[in-house]
Amino acid sequence: MKDAACLTRLLGNPAKEDAFSPLREEAEARAKALALPGARHESWRLTDLAYLYGQDFEPAAPGVAPGIEGIRGTWRIVFVDGRYSKEHSVLPESGEVSPLGLEDPALHDYFGRGMKDEVFAQLNLRNFEDCAFVRVKNDVKQPIHVLFVSTKRDAPAAYYSRMLVLLEDNANATLIEEYRGEGHYFCNAVTEVMLKKHANLRHVRVQREGNDAVHVGNTEVNLEQGSHYDSTSVSLGGRLSRHSLHLAHHGERVDARLDGLTLTDARQIADVHTRVDHLAPNCRTVQRQKCIADGASAAVFSGNIVVHEGASGTDTKQESRNLLLSGRAKIDAQPQLEILNDDVSCRHGATVGQLDPEELFYLKSRGLDEAAARKLLIYAFAAEIVDRIPVRELVESLKQRSLS
Amino acid sequence: MKLLEVRGLKASVGGVSILKGVDLEIDRGEVHAIMGLNGSGKSTLSKVLAGHPAYTVTGGEVLFEGKNLFELEPEERARAGLFLAFQYPVEVPGVSNSAFLRLAYNTVQASRGGEELDPLEFDDLVREKIKVVEMDPAFLERSVNEGFSGGEKKRNEILQMALLEPKVAILDETDSGLDIDALRIVANGVNSLKSADNAIVMVTHYQRLLNYIVPDYVHVMDSGRIVKTGDKGLALELEERGYEWVRAAA
């Protein structure tokens, strides 16, 4: 029972004693009751966790990050191995971005409330050291960059990244959530987002962990009436990664857009699971997920849109477009719809294909060699997602990455 | 007894009052044009007459051949001889146009004591009628209005009019979205269907349709009422002087 042994190990260290202790205790009990996913766990059926279970992760001791390259023109909060790094952070004086303190009232209303049936989220709650806290009352012009970095070390280490994002009524913000690291480690990430009435968040998530990393992220987004959530999630790194994104439209006229891109190569396994619950009338969700798999990698996408009773006037569109570049790679796509209301317009589509030979030929006839032509077409496929990221510098660096 | 009498008609949609007392009389052999700016209520009038469920009649009465029109369901109005050519013809995926037309034709025929046609007989009839609108018979085998261009949809509406032979045909913005050739074809179709026994009501924003189908009466609608009635000269005057002129005069 490798999964059971892994759970025991991840719970092996004593829980931190602080004001969160009661929550940590509950989380530990829930994590034990849930257990880590085994082979028969439906939502993990397509994702082989052997790479996670085959390593002995120690809790990450504080490390020292070398120089950190930020993004110009952003506020920045940095966590090194799960711990807040004042040295690397550039915080606004107006206080919108900070490490979560115990005095923050949002703690009681929004912190750690959901994801009760996600074992990894419960492990995070039990073990996290620090948490980023983004709270916007009106508009923040500068993008907010929340950066989680893992440092290189000799033995495999586990660390927990966490953030809480709260946008008050009518607030506006752009958020960049980013994961980087080196070596063998396990990053367990939890992000909680709450948009109050008519708030507007542009959320960019960039997972570019190291090649040997395990990344398991859980994001939960709760949306109130008239709010607008626009997300772009790019998953590039890690030997094994999984991101579960859950949106709940609680109020009327919520507008959500989810763009996702997964790039896998070599022996990477990357899994994106999303679920959107339409609980109120007249909301909209537009989702576009792209996967590009090369080498002997595996990319999984499972997207479920659930339209509940009473959610009349729902409008959803879901697209899963996949590019399979190698005979050893594998793509699984599960675009799912559950509809309990007749007054809806819901569509989804999925395709798996390869580069268009006509297009390749066209480029080659203009003098490009095979490799360059392929790269260009692959980039064009990815660009539809990446180009929407509103921070130029980030777009450029991702472009470098996907062209290399 | 007039063919259609509208008296003090008031109607609302979604709680918003649109028609605020419309009076109109239409008789056999007449061609009427109802003009007005967007939002004046002219399209609402045509939908209320055809019985669109989204509209609520809040006052007044309409007599169709002396009978209370509002006692009839939309399909009963159609069988009685009231026809609406839609401004935005609805698409019905999967249902073939010819099957739809035949069902409509046979239902209306049955209600009038006429002869119903089997698919072969109907095919002969529809191929004859389709010439009126110069439509490609290939459209008969496609799903109702699905993937039709704007002009094709409008021709399909006039084809239905040709088949159902209504007593009153209301053409709701039939000219919108048509290029000059399509407009001419549609207008020729309507003119060929005009007779001493039926009446045609054109609801339109622009005067140009009236060059092709010449009205006996022109009514101007504004804020849910008919504010001015005249002959075809009124349309030309409107074209020249704009709706503000009527509004000022009213």
Next chain:
Amino acid sequence: MSSSTLQHLVNQPYQHGFVTEIETEVVPKGLSEEVIRLISEKKNEPEWLLEFRLSSYRHWLTMEDPSWAKVNHPPIDFQEIIYFAQPKPKKELASLDEVDPELLRTFEKLGVPLHEQKIMAGVAVDVIFDSVSVTTTYKAKLAEVGIIFCSLSEAVKDHPELVKQYLGSVVPPSDNFYAALNSAVFTEGSFCFIPKGVKCPMDLSTYFRINTEGSGQFERTLIIAEEGASVSYLEGCTAPQFDTNQLHAAVVELVALDNADIKYSTVQNWYAGDENGVGGIYNFVTKRGLCKGVNARISWTQVETGSAITWKYPSCVLLGDNSVGEFYSVALTNHLQQADTGTKMVHIGRNTKSTIVSKGISAGRSSNSYRGLVKIGARATGSRNYSQCDSMLIGDKCSANTYPTVEVQNESSIVEHEASTSRIGEDQMFLFASRGIGQEEAVSMIINGFCRDVFMHLPLEFAVEATKLLGLKLEGSVG
């Protein structure tokens, strides 16, 4: 138009709910090795078949009831089910004239006359009443061209080598819980064998009728088309109205060799329970076709309107290069019916192609799910799949779910999946009304139009029946 009017229009009373008063011989309810031995003995089966049953039973004991489908039902007590029921034969039958007239009347009433001269022209029928085959028509005529069409029991006696070769070769007993159960207790079914190069001159058909209260039906159908052969097979089913749920756990296996073509059509109208969800058939069926040879083609067309619960995924294993799998389905659920149905297309050979068209119509408080798997294996170079799953909802208390899974391991293959959800729009209804067409006919026409892509794949008689079954008149849109 209000959804209650629409609901009314789709609520057609069940036409086949009567019980035939006929003396029936049953094996006492419950399941054990003794019961299996008894069934096998009653059927005079050879030892190898008894062994097949017993080993399936032993495997079944180790398995669990599947829980992944989106259906809910109380646990089934497998000891409360009658596993074998047959109309008591008065004596050995020499001809159809000696069949109990009550039985003949039953099938007349169901629209399945058993006398060849009365039968719809050009369809040979095998008729199964509870656990046994009543008759098979046109047998002699088919035999002239070498086609074997008979009940599975007869095939076991007369063609044991064929049955032994193919039984369980597509759906092994260990495949799933209900397939294992069926393999242990199956009582009857149809057997078709189309020899090399023969195009079956008429449609073959099996009509299934559950009559006895408390009995389960566990039939097993085996169709083999040899090289270059082709056949079109139709399956119909009904059951009386009982307040208890009855289990129907069938297995259908199709084998198509090189260049063979099998078309399998079903109109499933088992009793669905009443408007409060009392009674009805649990229809847990495993259907799978194996395109074993090159250029083989297997096509499933189903119209699912009955059963309290349907759990059914007619599938194709595309082993031969260039083989083709097709699945066309209409599933209508109403009241408290639950349907979890779809298909699996497993591409193994090169240049294999599959098409999936699924239309789900949900009304009342029902739940209608499409579940599908398209798997392109690493060797399946140049393979293609196209899937389209559309749902129509009538009323706001029902649900429509779509759970497709696409797994691709070959970079030269193309898979496309599309799904949409619609309802009968107010604007559409108004268009029909304003052209003089009444609500009932409008709904009928729209639903027919919605299902057209599937109905066009049904043999004509079945298309007619399917259309009627959906509570519609044929007027217009089909054909």
